[in-house]
Amino acid sequence: xxxxxxxxxxxxxxxxxxxxxxxxxxxxxxxxxxxxxxxxxxxxxxxxxxxxxxxxxxxxxxxxxxxxxxxxxxxxxxxxxxxxxxxxxxxxxxxxxxxxxxxxxxxxxxxxxxxxxxxxxxxxxxxxxxxxxxxxxxxxxxxxxxxxxxxxxxxxxxxxxxxxxxxxxxxxxxxxxxxxxxxxxxxxxxxxxxxxxxxxxxxxxxxxxxxxxxxxxxxxxxxxxxxxxxxxxxxxxxxxxxxxxxxxxxxxxxxxxxxxxxxxxxxxxxxxxxxxxxxxxxxxxxxxxxxxxxxxxxxxxxxxxxxxxxxxxxxxxxxxxxxxxxxxxxxxxxxxxxxxxxxxxxxxxxxxxxxxxxxxx
Amino acid sequence: xxxxxxxxxxxxxxxxxxxxxxxxxxxxxxxxxxxxxxxxxxxxxxxxxxxxxxxxxxxxxxxxxxxxxxxxxxxxxxxxxxxxxxxxxxxxxxxxxxxxxxxxxxxxxxxxxxxxxxxxxxxxxxxxxxxxxxxxxxxxxxxxxxxxxxxxxxxxxxxxxxxxxxxxxxxxxxxxxxxxxxxxxxxxxxxxxxxxxxxxxxxxxxxxxxxxxxxxxxxxxxxxxxxxxxxxxxxxxxxxxxxxxxxxxxxxxxxxxxxxxxxxxxxxxxxxxxxxxxxxxxxxxxxxxxxxxxxxxxxxxxxxxxxxxxxxxxxxxxxxxxxxxxxxxxxxxxxxxxxxxxxxxxxxxxxxxxxxxxxxxxxxxxxxxxxxxxxxxxxxxxxxxxxxxxxxxxxxxxxxxxxxx
Numbered sequence: 021x022x023x024x025x026x027x028x029x030x031x032x033x034x035x036x037x038x039x040x041x042x043x044x045x046x047x048x049x050x051x052x053x054x055x056x057x058x059x060x061x062x063x064x065x066x067x068x069x070x071x072x073x074x075x076x077x078x079x080x081x082x083x084x085x086x087x088x089x090x091x092x093x094x095x096x097x098x099x100x101x102x103x104x105x106x107x108x109x110x111x112x113x114x115x116x117x118x119x120x121x122x123x124x125x126x127x128x129x130x131x132x133x134x135x136x137x138x139x140x141x142x143x144x145x146x147x148x149x150x151x152x153x154x155x156x157x158x159x160x161x162x163x164x165x166x167x168x169x170x171x172x173x174x175x176x177x178x179x180x181x182x183x184x185x186x187x188x189x190x191x192x193x194x195x196x197x198x199x200x201x202x203x204x205x206x207x208x209x210x211x212x213x214x215x216x217x218x219x220x221x222x223x224x225x226x227x228x229x230x231x232x233x234x235x236x237x238x239x240x241x242x243x244x245x246x247x248x249x250x251x252x253x254x255x256x257x258x259x260x261x262x263x264x265x266x267x268x269x270x271x272x273x274x275x276x277x278x279x280x281x282x283x284x285x286x287x288x289x290x291x292x293x294x295x296x297x298x299x300x301x302x303x304x305x306x307x308x309x310x311x312x313x314x315x316x317x318x319x320x321x322x323x324x325x326x327x328x329x330x331x332x333x334x335x336x337x338x339x340x341x342x343x344x345x346x347x348x349x350x351x352x353x354x355x356x357x358x359x360x361x362x363x364x365x366x367x368x369x370x371x372x373x374x375x376x377x378x379x380x381x
Numbered sequence: 382x383x384x385x386x387x388x389x390x391x392x393x394x395x396x397x398x399x400x401x402x403x404x405x406x407x408x409x410x411x412x413x414x415x416x417x418x419x420x421x422x423x424x425x426x427x428x429x430x431x432x433x434x435x436x437x438x439x440x441x442x443x444x445x446x447x448x449x450x451x452x453x454x455x456x457x458x459x460x461x462x463x464x465x466x467x468x469x470x471x472x473x474x475x476x477x478x479x480x481x482x483x484x485x486x487x488x489x490x491x492x493x494x495x496x497x498x499x500x501x502x503x504x505x506x507x508x509x510x511x512x513x514x515x516x517x518x519x520x521x522x523x524x525x526x527x528x529x530x531x532x533x534x535x536x537x538x539x540x541x542x543x544x545x546x547x548x549x550x551x552x553x554x555x556x557x558x559x560x561x562x563x564x565x566x567x568x569x570x571x572x573x574x575x576x577x578x579x580x581x582x583x584x585x586x587x588x589x590x591x592x593x594x595x596x597x598x599x600x601x602x603x604x605x606x607x608x609x610x611x612x613x614x615x616x617x618x619x620x621x622x623x624x625x626x627x628x629x630x631x632x633x634x635x636x637x638x639x640x641x642x643x644x645x646x647x648x649x650x651x652x653x654x655x656x657x658x659x660x661x662x663x664x665x666x667x668x669x670x671x672x673x674x675x676x677x678x679x680x681x682x683x684x685x686x687x688x689x690x691x692x693x694x695x696x697x698x699x700x701x702x703x704x705x706x707x708x709x710x711x712x713x714x715x716x717x718x719x720x721x722x723x724x725x726x727x728x729x730x731x732x733x734x735x736x737x738x739x740x741x742x743x744x745x746x747x748x749x750x751x752x753x754x755x756x757x758x759x760x761x762x763x764x765x766x767x768x769x770x771x772x773x774x775x776x777x778x779x780x781x782x783x784x785x786x
Binding site for chain 1: 512519538542545683684
């Protein structure tokens, strides 16, 4: 145990240091790498920004994990997970460079998700959620692939303002790492702490003047990782009983509520309007917060705050009622907040329209 | 067979006898003019009438009292409870203001009472409200328009807005002004208010930034030849106190506290040579139509509402320079002509007889008919018609009355 803690501390700090060094270096050569995010139609930033965050996080974490025994163990105990993440990372970076057709990206995500399911990381039961228990093999594969792909994409969509994706990932990884160590998943614990360290390094640059983005490479990988680790942890409660399964399910679900339900909400509203769910518009959570005229960092902070509230509230509700009810309650709360924000969007839009009408006659 | 009158409930005003305020004066005149047509009940607030002041009836209308303030946050329970209470006896509900609108879907669902609602002057936009209040009012306005049998805008520009946003036709009913008292100053008056002895411009309003007080005071401060008398609640806010102390150094600016005596206020208003109207919001402002009824020439802030109230015939300003240019460049005969034009409009549109008639027609209409008129012409909306095939595409693209090129 003591060795584990030392190893994870080393990995974490090493990853942080590597990230702090790597990011400015990579940023300088981002042009050569072809990893620059040029401002465009519905993007919020105005200057070209290096898309090296994802690369730095992966490299830093990778190098840091090579430094310790527990870290090296990662590549053997969770070989499939690591490889799948790297594949996804590769496709993400390719997308950052050359703008891949979305369908190819989706195909690779589904493939990686299938690989996870095949390797054993798949949801074998719904553990009483909404009344469902065991699943047959087709449902196991299908649900796992849908969940992992969905969360990966949802998290990708969250990367809209500085500090948001990184901050959410950091909070989620913290929760997942706590669960990991409680459930005896030592290799995962080291990995997550490593990523955490790299994320802190990344965030420092993400919200500073030397702006860098994590790009699709970063957000896809992180989303995929969080979903897979979440499922792994839930499934591990079959063997290890140090933590009540309900808590694991509850926590894993609540950390994913914001990305998943924000994306679902946006898809549904687009379809309701008669458009394709992938049609670009400015209705994601961060867009809605920006309407208040907040500076980007404050908008990100408010959303992170909302995530923490949802986490805490979900956990507290779980003490009094079932997991399903807690999740439903918290999702309802989130959707209500979104409705208020959408209402505010309407007020803002009509205020401007009316000002125009008032000065023409 | 007894032909019983229809029962009308007037909801959302502070109450009667009218103390101040556009809605209250409106309620007074509706009761006075329509009391013979309808059996009217008016809801009032206990907070503004002491026990002795609370009458049971007024000009033939019944009065009911509630222990809430009619304005501010308490307007929500005030209006809501009035609505619920009136459902037990009224045929038509005339609701002034959207605070209680949230309950209208239920009223429409469970009862067949007719609902007429006045949405005031796009309240949610005004800076005096907190963010939460704005959200509630914006949403309440939508509910009000969607679930009422008829909605009332007090200005054509607001009718444009509701047509644009909701696709339905609002009813334009303004305010009357012929309750003002026209009089000439007596010797006592001249002693109390020395400025009555020379020409002066006049403005009366709440001291709020949206009424452009600063622009008006700034303009007059730049030319001491022209006197301005402004009546308002200066001491009600920091803004008011600051602005008053800033401009009190100028001799030609006379800044008076609120005057609640109708005769006295009308005396000062009516004998000015020019009326300055700075409101930038709120639809048709009662103070403007009253000034027009006095036959005063008007310089008004240039916004769509004021233009429609004055039928585009007054002088308009966007900043202090505009005001100065107008007062320095216009001679008395031109001003007198403008005043006559304003009086003509007021005589035609802004009397309580005209207003009460419009309300009466609206109530009759609402009792007879259930559907609200849509703004889009029926011909543009046939589902089974292939417009382009029959070369009728132009019918789908009719220009709406509220669209400007």
